[in-house]
Amino acid sequence: MLNRLKEPWTDRRAGLLLGALACSVLAVIVFMLVFIAIKAWPSFANNGLSWFSSKGVVDQQLDAMVNSGANPSPAEYELGAWPLIYATLLTTFFATFFGLIFSLLSAIFIVEFAPERIRRVIVPVVRLLAAVPSVIYGLIGILVLAPFIGNSVITAEQKSSVQFVIPLSGTGLGVAIAVLTVMITPIMIAITVDGLHAIPRAWKEGALALGVNRWRAMWSVTVRAARPAIIAGAVLATARALGEAIMISMVAGSKGFSPNPLDGFVFFFEPVRTMAATVVENAESINAPAMQSSLYAMALVLLVGAFFLSLGSWIAKQPLKKYGTRS
């Protein structure tokens, strides 16, 4: 027995060990999903599909849950989470949208146009930014950006135009999107830069040798071929934006309110609260069963959303593989 252990590891043994590790990770995820689904069930069961709708005032419903007893009545489970879902979708979509534009253009600059000296500084800095804890962005958002917008950008007329619906203080959708964009862009830049670097030099040179300028060659060959990497970066960033809780909770105004696009530009000043932020803010009242179930329900929606995000990126990459190197 001892002698057998002294022998070098066989591929079979290594394969079994690694396989067991991979399976255990999968098992944990499945267990988590099932556990959350069971815990979330009372909230969904008592609300039905209207859980996803906008009924009543979500903040009042949540407050009622805190004070419900150990055995809440079905009425105390009542929740219409649409404002929270809407806020999550808005912040994630806009942050990913702006992040995609900024990161692609910055990555093209870094890879193709930046002088070597600048590149040597900018790439490590971008990687460092990708690792900054989100609470720091939240701090800057709430201490610098929100007061600035509240005092200098929102006009008195804009405040009075919606004063009977919602008070505007500075924190809100716009600040949340801005800070979230700043937070997710570095990771997108880093992945896009790697993707663009991985494109064979020969393709770019081939395009240049045909008399195409660098800008056109970049778009028509390099970026085209790097689309899978760009999508991968965007999905990773979207997942981060989807689950961001603390920072959003600090800068988004923390109100279960659905901003109205018909309000024009004021739309971006209106406060929101995402699902992840709601979970974090109500964690202290988690012992109330109604609240607990509602928070688990939001967690389940986020989890399923992240799953569909991965699925969507996989589907989006399929047609791109047709002309790729893999046959």
Added chain:
Amino acid sequence: MIDPHESTARTAQTTDEPANGTMPPPIRRITLDSQPTVALPPSQDAVAIANTGDRSLAAAGRPARGVAGPERMTISGLSVYYGDNHAVKNVSLPIRQGEVLALIGPSGCGKTTLLRTLNRLTELTGSARREGLITLDGTDIDSLEVTEHRRRVSMVFQQPNPFPMSVFDNVAYALREQGSKRPKKKVLEPYVVDALQRAGLYDEVASNLDHPALRLSGGQQQRLCIARALAARPEGLLMDEPCSALDPKSTNVIEELIVELRKELAIVIVTHNLQQAYRVGDHVAFMYLGDLVEYGPTDDLFDNPKAARTRDYIGGAFG
């Protein structure tokens, strides 16, 4: 999703096969009693040719020499530096239409650098510096827009580098990206077909123009790259060891293509393969350590090399 045109094409192909029940014809018939074909090692051949100066064997399989046309490009006093490394030293060469200029020499002798300089690709390397004059039809190439120059003098690389697009899009690439408006596919089609025909590839890919270019064989990919360069109607074609990644049969096809193309283009080819230089070159330039050692008509250079280094190199003494 299944493309309806594709599926009909597939059924059309399968109808040629025998009806169900009979075996499909074998891909290759194996005959047992035929004489085995034994390939002679080519290196011995080359050495023999080089040593004895008897080139009748190679000459027999060689196309007729081209007729020298007008001088399209002139290189005079060209030097290229990479930082402190003097890669090309004071080289002067004429490049004529109707002829193939073959650049030979050992690795690192500056022949690829010289070729890349003619396409102004060395300008992409930050440390590269150029001295001397290159003219295209009498105009200094520095006074031309770099994209226009590259359009007029196109380049084919050592490794086939088709883009990850369809065959059609590859050939149409230069045409599409040149103007500010992207022409319609219908408008481009005759040009694409013409370029593919000139590159001798059209018959092989005619029904697969929308297939991925990266799934073609190596030789087809290289001819696709030539077609891609030809589509922009260049006046000069620079080829950097275009056959070094290919098998002998594909090499042969491309050499025939080069000989065909030299009528309308000025061609410069860099090659490690002396026999190839002998077969396709009308003039040969031998470079060594950045110097142009000898330049002359192919037969003169191979039969009566004037410089000792040339004699040693084609004799196989170093390389």
